[in-house]
Amino acid sequence: MEFDDKVPIYYQIEEYIRQQIISGQLAAGAQVPAVRQLALDLTVNVNTIQRALSHLVQTGVLVSKRGLGNFVTTDAHVLAALRTAAIQAPLAQLYDRLAALNLTADEMRAALETYIAQREKESE
Amino acid sequence: MEFDDKVPIYYQIEEYIRQQIISGQLAAGAQVPAVRQLALDLTVNVNTIQRALSHLVQTGVLVSKRGLGNFVTTDAHVLAALRTAAIQAPLAQLYDRLAALNLTADEMRAALETYIAQREKESE
DNA sequence: TATAGTGTACTAGTAATCTATTACACGCAT
DNA sequence: ATGCGTGTAATAGATTACTAGTACACTATA
Missing domain, CATH: 1.10.287 (Helix Hairpins)
Incomplete structure (x- = not known):
């Protein structure tokens, strides 16, 4: 993935995930790829992925289930x-x-x- | 001035100056406020102002005259x-x-x- | 119960941005 | 020549973003 070095990577990942959800590539209730997989795909450190996801969780966009994965909210x-x-x-x-x-x-x-x-x- | 903390301040200042020029608040050939004055106005360090301006100079948008000031280019x-x-x-x-x-x-x-x-x- | 797959936490190190401070270089009017 | 207003350079310190690596916690399943 190409990042704009004027904006924090974790923030760009946040937007990337949000867009995947809005465009339907990640449906409501669907599981988000594992943090280690995302780190590989986006060639970024796991911590950076974690930082992006945790903010999406705080916002209610994702729901985190320890041991299971991160899931897109079903809240319409x-x-x-x-x-x-x-x-x-x-x-x-x-x-x-x-x-x-x-x-x-x-x-x-x-x-x-x-x-x-x-x-x-x-x-x- | 309000800054977006997701983007480097020096870059936001660059855009601010460019906009002043495009909107006509800084006419072609006009003198840009002194770096120390800009630093006060934007409540930012002189180095940060300098960083923004020097890039505008490199780009040809501003012309720097040591001892005199920075001036908007007259190149149409x-x-x-x-x-x-x-x-x-x-x-x-x-x-x-x-x-x-x-x-x-x-x-x-x-x-x-x-x-x-x-x-x-x-x-x- | 063991194992694989998941999220989470913590520490250490590097790089970029910004601030604060000091010093120097140039042009012009007095 | 002096002084003031200008741009420029350089150092040191604080903070944030990112990486690397390790370890731990939880769930499901063989």
Whole structure:
């Protein structure tokens, strides 16, 4: 996995797991890969994995069962909130940054439109 | 100034200066506040300011004149690239994150629309 | 009961970031 | 020439993030 060295690895792993859950690659109630396996997969130390997971446990996103593994919560409220936050955060960032550059709402729409067209063109 | 403790302060200051330039609060050729003054304003050490500025100098965004101060470049190409990058970056982040959640282009447009409406409502 | 697979805890060492402090280099006005 | 305002450099210490390694705790199953 590629990490941005401007942000703590444990935090990027947190986001990675959250995204796996939101996108459905880790279903509600599913078991998360073992900490030692994750450490291998992400080429990172077990302690770093542990740090990321323990925060997800504190947040209620994961449930830890000693001797068994870590599991995705089945709490629908938590899962819904997770998805909402994952969508809102980048929107807020976009809005704030472009507003700081004095772009109007219309110019933001246009910028997104242009960007989408560009990306769709590239992926042909 | 409020800093995100997940990202190095020197990097956040870099972005802060870049934004001041792009938004026009620091015009082309204008003098950047003295390093000691910036350190006071941002309640940060002079070394940290220096680290941020020296990278902006390396990038060609600022020009350093020993004994005189740091000045915004007058190179139109550099300034234009700065603005472009500042707009593209959050767009790319939005697109990538929402695409990872399996949102379509139309859903992205709709999400932005909803978000803008929400923000404009709040600011009344 | 033994073993394999799981989470958890602890210590030690390295590297990066930030602070504090001091000193030096340059340009300009008095 | 002096002094003030500027950028620059260098050292030492605190804190955090990460790695490496070891050990322990719990569960299920052969």
